[in-house]
Amino acid sequence: MPNRLIHDIYSGFMDLIYPPHCVTCGEAGDGYFCPKCAEKVTLIIPPVCRKCGTPCESYTCEQCRDREYAFECARSAGVFDGVLREAIHALKYRKLIVTADPLAQILVKAFPQTGLARTVDVVVPIPIHRSRMLDRGFNQSEELACGFARRIPLPVEARVLYKTRKTRQQVDLPFDLRATNIQGSFAVRHAEKIRGKRVLLIDDVFTTGSTLDEATRVLLAAGASAVRAYTLAKSL
Numbered sequence: 147m148p149n150r151l152i153h154d155i156y157s158g159f160m161d162l163i164y165p166p167h168c169v170t171c172g173e174a175g176d177g178y179f180c181p182k183c184a185e186k187v188t189l190i191i192p193p194v195c196r197k198c199g200t201p202c203e204s205y206t207c208e209q210c211r212d213r214e215y216a217f218e219c220a221r222s223a224g225v226f227d228g229v230l231r232e233a234i235h236a237l238k239y240r241k242l243i244v245t246a247d248p249l250a251q252i253l254v255k256a257f258p259q260t261g262l263a264r265t266v267d268v269v270v271p272i273p274i275h276r277s278r279m280l281d282r283g284f285n286q287s288e289e290l291a292c293g294f295a296r297r298i299p300l301p302v303e304a305r306v307l308y309k310t311r312k313t314r315q316q317v318d319l320p321f322d323l324r325a326t327n328i329q330g331s332f333a334v335r336h337a338e339k340i341r342g343k344r345v346l347l348i349d350d351v352f353t354t355g356s357t358l359d360e361a362t363r364v365l366l367a368a369g370a371s372a373v374r375a376y377t378l379a380k381s382l
Contacts, residue, residue, distance in 0.1 A: 169236040169245055170229045179233050179248035187252055188225040190380060191259050198355060199260075199380060215355055216362040217373045222352050222380035223256035230379050234350055237286050246286065250293025253348075253378055257298070262374055266346035268339075269295040269302045272361055273332070275309040290378055291348035300346070303339050307332055307361060316357060324356040332361050334368035341369035352377040 167173065168180035176182070194200060195207035199221040224230050230252070237245045257263065271291035279285060288304050295302045310333045316324050334340070345365055347358055352375070362373040 166244065169240075169242060170232045177248055178242065178244040179229075183229045183233070184248065184252065186228060187223075187230045188227070189252075189256050189259070190222050190224060192261075194221070198352070200382065215359050216366060217347065217355075217358055217375050219262075220352055220355060220358060220375035220377070221260035221262055222377045223252050224379050226351055226353075226379035226381045234286075234379060237289075238282075238350065241282055241284075243284050243289060246284075246289035247293045249378055250290050250297070253290060253294040253376065254297045257294075257376075260376065262346065262376060265344060266300065266374055267343040269300050269346045269348055270307050270340065270361075270365065271302070271304055272347060272349040272357060273307050273309045275312040277312050287349050290350060294348065294376075303336075306334055306336055306339050307365065308335060316353065324354050325359070328357050328360045330360075332364045334364055337368040340365060342371050344372045344374070345370045347373055347375040349375070349377045351379045351381060353381045 166175070166178050168176065168183055169178055170183045171180060173180055173182070190199065190201055193203055195202050195210055196205055197210040197215060197219055198207060199219070200207045200209070226234070233245050233249055236242045237249065269291050271285065271287040274282070274285045274287070291304065292302055309331055311331050313327050313331050316327065347361055347365075349358060352358065358375045358377075362375070365373050
């Protein structure tokens with residue numbers, strides 16, 4: 147029996163004994179990220195910067211006027227604050243994998259507004275280093291990507307892009323050091339799975355775009371025809 151199926155059966159059984167509590171408001175019985183809190187998420191809707199997806203009235207935001215990204219464009223489902231920030235922190239730092247699926251539904255809800263539909267062929271999550279995987283037990287971006295792609299639907303290639311070395315967490319670094327920190331830390335295996343395809347990179351949060359940019363360069367070098375990015379949240 148697949149591990150995911152075993153996990154789902156076990157989770158369903160435990161939910162019957164211990165009703166789930168929302169990770170943001172603490173209410174019992176309406177999921178780990180309840181509908182009331184999900185409605186409080188500030189979704190990002192057009193107009194946005196054509197490149198990075200920052201809400202703005204102009205064609206290109208100030209940051210993108212001074213910087214070139216390798217990805218064609220990036221879009222984000224919601225603003226990284228309030229209940230969305232709390233839920234993402236619960237997933238990443240409290241290791242509450244049960245929040246991944248309701249958060250993936252936020253990605254699905256916002257997707258029609260992104261302009262990304264019918265522009266991609268395959269979903270690739272941003273990987274984490276094996277040491278972090280051992281500590282956390284899962285890759286949050288992969289969990290989000292699988293939950294999202296299952297509903298769209300799109301195929302997921304979760305093992306094509308991988309982390310070659312452990313890097314400091316981007317959140318711990320000032321903005322001007324993030325690109326250097328992540329540089330050279332990704333590689334591709336089984337390149338035939340993305341060669342000639344339009345890739346949709348999935349990550350949890352877009353802050354400076356350095357991680358997505360570095361991953362894009364590696365995927366393009368491996369033969370991807372184009373790379374676009376979609377994140378659950380964007381820091382503004």
